[in-house]
Amino acid sequence: MIEVRGLRVVLPPDTVALYGVDLVIEPGERVVIIGRSGAGKTTFLRSINRLVEPTSGTVRVAGHAVTGTDPATLRQVRRQIGMIFQQFNLIRRTSVLTNVLTGRLAYVPVVPSLVGRFPARDRAFALECLSQVGLADFAERRADTLSGGEQQRVAIARALAQSPSVILADEPTASLDPALTGSIMGILKRINEERGLTLVVSQHQLGTALEFGTRIVGFRAGRICFDGPPGKVTPAVAAEIYGEEA
Amino acid sequence: MTRWQAAGLVGLAALAWTAWDTGADPIRLLRGTPWMLDFIRRSVPPDLRVLRPALEGAVKTLEIALLGTAAAAAVALPLGFLSARNVTPPAVFYPARAALNFLRSIDTLVYALLFVAAVGLGPFPGVLAVVAYTTTSLAKLYSETIEGIDPGPVAAITATGATRLQVLRFGVLPQVLPLFLSYILYRLESNIRAATVLGFVGAGGIGFYLQTYLRMIDYPAASTVLLVTIAMVMVVDFASSRLRARLV
Numbered sequence: 001m002i003e004v005r006g007l008r009v010v011l012p013p014d015t016v017a018l019y020g021v022d023l024v025i026e027p028g029e030r031v032v033i034i035g036r037s038g039a040g041k042t043t044f045l046r047s048i049n050r051l052v053e054p055t056s057g058t059v060r061v062a063g064h065a066v067t068g069t070d071p072a073t074l075r076q077v078r079r080q081i082g083m084i085f086q087q088f089n090l091i092r093r094t095s096v097l098t099n100v101l102t103g104r105l106a107y108v109p110v111v112p113s114l115v116g117r118f119p120a121r122d123r124a125f126a127l128e129c130l131s132q133v134g135l136a137d138f139a140e141r142r143a144d145t146l147s148g149g150e151q152q153r154v155a156i157a158r159a160l161a162q163s164p165s166v167i168l169a170d171e172p173t174a175s176l177d178p179a180l181t182g183s184i185m186g187i188l189k190r191i192n193e194e195r196g197l198t199l200v201v202s203q204h205q206l207g208t209a210l211e212f213g214t215r216i217v218g219f220r221a222g223r224i225c226f227d228g229p230p231g232k233v234t235p236a237v238a239a240e241i242y243g244e245e246a
Numbered sequence: 247m248t249r250w251q252a253a254g255l256v257g258l259a260a261l262a263w264t265a266w267d268t269g270a271d272p273i274r275l276l277r278g279t280p281w282m283l284d285f286i287r288r289s290v291p292p293d294l295r296v297l298r299p300a301l302e303g304a305v306k307t308l309e310i311a312l313l314g315t316a317a318a319a320a321v322a323l324p325l326g327f328l329s330a331r332n333v334t335p336p337a338v339f340y341p342a343r344a345a346l347n348f349l350r351s352i353d354t355l356v357y358a359l360l361f362v363a364a365v366g367l368g369p370f371p372g373v374l375a376v377v378a379y380t381t382t383s384l385a386k387l388y389s390e391t392i393e394g395i396d397p398g399p400v401a402a403i404t405a406t407g408a409t410r411l412q413v414l415r416f417g418v419l420p421q422v423l424p425l426f427l428s429y430i431l432y433r434l435e436s437n438i439r440a441a442t443v444l445g446f447v448g449a450g451g452i453g454f455y456l457q458t459y460l461r462m463i464d465y466p467a468a469s470t471v472l473l474v475t476i477a478m479v480m481v482v483d484f485a486s487s488r489l490r491a492r493l494v
Contacts, residue, residue: 046401049405051401051404051405075407075408075409076407077407078404078405078406078407079406079407080407081405082405083401083402083405085398085401085402087398088398089398089399089401089402090399090402091399091403091416091417091420091421092399092420092421093420093421093424094420098416102402102403102406102408102416103406104406105403105406105407105408105409105412105416106406106407106408110409110411110412113412113415114411114412114415155402158402158406162406162407
């Protein structure tokens with residue numbers, strides 16, 4: 001489903017974030033990426049939909065090239081890749097429903113969308129996505145009146161509205177109360193199990209990562225230093241991923 | 247002597263020279279005081295017979311400022327986006343920013359002189375002058391606001407596969423719109439003040455009456471015009487600042 005070959009990313013001016021990473025992720029996998037902050041987790045996830053421009057190497061998602069493709073094709077690939085962010089990244093002064101509808105932007109006619117008009121079918125689908133995260137009654141609320149946990153659920157609904165085949169989640173629980181971590185990760189897990197959506201989540205809490213993932217990928221200083229099932233993450237492996245002090 | 251002291255001395259010397267060169271002289275100001283008092287004495291009581299033309303001029307000035315600001319607010323919108331570093335490629339951004347800085351160095355009154363020469367006397371060149379100056383100043387404020395936005399929603403909308411215009415509409419516009427409206431109101435306030443003198447160069451509004459009565463040495467009439475001007479500016483400032491307080 002995701003095929004990354006020789007991915008090297010140099011962030012301006014000259015910070016090497018990733019040194020030639022290779023990773024193949026099969027459809028339906030639930031991959032958790034772990035590593036210290038600065039190890040390259042965010043850069044890796046953002047390279048998959050080219051929010052970060054890879055310096056060299058190739059990325060393919062669902063059989064389509066992401067790297068080296070023209071803007072129109074890139075948008076076609078992007079709409080299949082839902083993304084969830086640490087800071088939720090909702091449009092604050094806008095309704096919850098409009099936020100979810102932005103997940104439909106690559107499907108609906110452009111000009112009506114610019115004046116805020118979406119086809120009835122897409123509105124109905126957005127409401128359905130909202131009820132899947134348990135927020136059906138919140139559609140007309142302003143996004144910035146919701147709690148952090150609720151905002152992240154709206155962000156998940158926005159990703160679901162893309163009818164994605166892949167969801168990338170960059171530290172989705174890092175800005176939330178620890179008590180909410182289970183609920184957000186639970187929703188993501190359910191989506192993966194019920195729909196067979198491929199899920200790639202970065203997580204800095206090792207316990208949560210091992211509980212949630214079917215496959216763990218450890219990053220250290222811009223390279224993959226572990227790739228295997230949660231059961232293989234021994235204290236020695238954890239020490240290698242997180243450095244000696246872990 | 248430290249470097250700061252040296253810089254201070256040089257600065258003082260430069261200011262002293264400017265005082266000499268401009269003939270800035272407190273004694274001369276004091277000697278002029280009786281004339282100013284005389285001016286005020288001859289201005290009261292205001293001649294209310296000219297209240298009607300003064301009010302008509304005030305309305306014309308308001309119209310010039312309103313129409314000019316509204317048109318500029320719209321024209322500045324694409325320019326603001328084009329000269330914002332974070333949403334526009336460098337090949338477009340640098341020329342746009344340079345053009346704005348160039349045009350912005352000219353004041354409304356100078357534009358009025360140019361437009362009077364181009365389209366003739368009356369309020370229309372006044373409107374054009376307000377549009378010309380306000381467009382560049384608003385475009386600059388817009389672009390700085392756009393450069394200061396939270397990149398998070400922009401990334402999120404981009405990730406959905408949205409086009410560049412959709413990203414601007416949903417990722418950028420909701421973040422900047424309240425600030426834009428506030429800037430427009432602020433420009434409207436300053437434009438009303440700027441438009442009061444446009445009549446001096448033949449570009450319409452209340453300034454025409456002020457200049458005419460001053461030339462005729464009809465001080466009671468001129469003072470009526472001045473009082474109407476002050477009242478108009480105060481009312482607009484009050485209303486506009488109330489509105490702005492609710493926006494941000």
